[in-house]
Amino acid sequence: MAFHITKAVIPAAGLGTRFLPATKAMPKEMLPVVDKPAIQYVVEEAVAAGLTDVLMITGRNKNALENHFDRATELESTLAQKGDTDKLSKVEYSNTLADVHYVRQGDPRGLGHAVLRAKMHVGHEPFAVLLGDDLIDARDVLLSRMIEEAESRTATVIALLEVEPEAAHLYGIATVEETGTDDVVRVTGLVEKPPTGSAPSNFAVIGRYVLQPEIFEVLEQTPPGKGDEIQLTDALQTLARTGQAGGVYGVVFRGRRYDTGDRLDYIKAIVQLALDREDLGVGLKPWLQEFVAGLD
Ligand code: G1P
DSSP, X not given: XXXXXXXXXXXXXXXXXXXXXXXXXXXXXXXXXXXXXXXXXXXXXXXXTTOOEEEEEEOSSOHHHHHHTSOOHHHHHHHHHHTOHHHHXXXXXXXXXXXXXXXXXXXXXXXXXXXXTTHHHHOSSOXXXXXXXXXXXXXXXXXXXXXXXXXXXTSEEEEEEEOOGGGGGGSEEEEXXXXXXXXXXXXXXXXXXXXXXXXXXXXXXXEEEEEOTTHHHHHHHOOOOGGGSOOHHHHHHHHHHHOGGGOEEEEEOOSOEEEOSSHHHHHHHHHHHHHTOHHHHHHHHHHHHHHHHTOO
């Protein structure tokens, strides 16, 4: 039976050590990208693709996340009294966006382990996984395209981006075959973060997955891999190799993606997104041009 996909799982239990001390008492998912926490972009993307049931896999310091997607009664009434409807709607928006649920990861034993924690909530349905470090420009289509392919093929679908060979060691890398559909490939193998120079292709896995429920049984059988962690990539490699649960396909993404996972890319993401904003771009662009012209 074909299921209509409605559930999104967002792992948000990472320690965010690359952003210390900012992440000492706050999850990295709450770091602002321009004026919105990174995680809100991800939830908005899930909702735009029709996934309004969101499960976050959290760790310690999850309070800020829960509060962000909840009512802020005092703040709301203060803004209402002042008649500041613009700010009020910004505050209210994040708690009306989706039906957000939480489960703790417990031991941080890798992305595969985090996804396994969604088993009870997801049940026997296909679902999406969105990683918060990858932001996909809201003007470009990725997740809904993946869902379309996963539903029509009853298969697992991952998102692929062509990267420079020097960057391959930072990603899961896929070996692929053409399917006859321009933006869809069949994935025949996957390897997590191959050492420099040994990547089997330049197709990198980016943080969007549409998974079949069989992934849970496979993850339960997957031993720790790279970094002694249970890797989602390794479980997907099992599906790609055996063709189990419809096999694995990749949607090749050619749109705009922003990486907020490390400090330099995070800064670049903020500048790019702010430049595109109606309220900020006008002021930022001339300043940036002047600033760059003044650099040695
Ligand atoms: C994870 C996955 C990796 C994937 C990447 C995409 O790695 O394990 O396969 O390519 O996300 O962002 P992380 O960046 O969390 O270490």
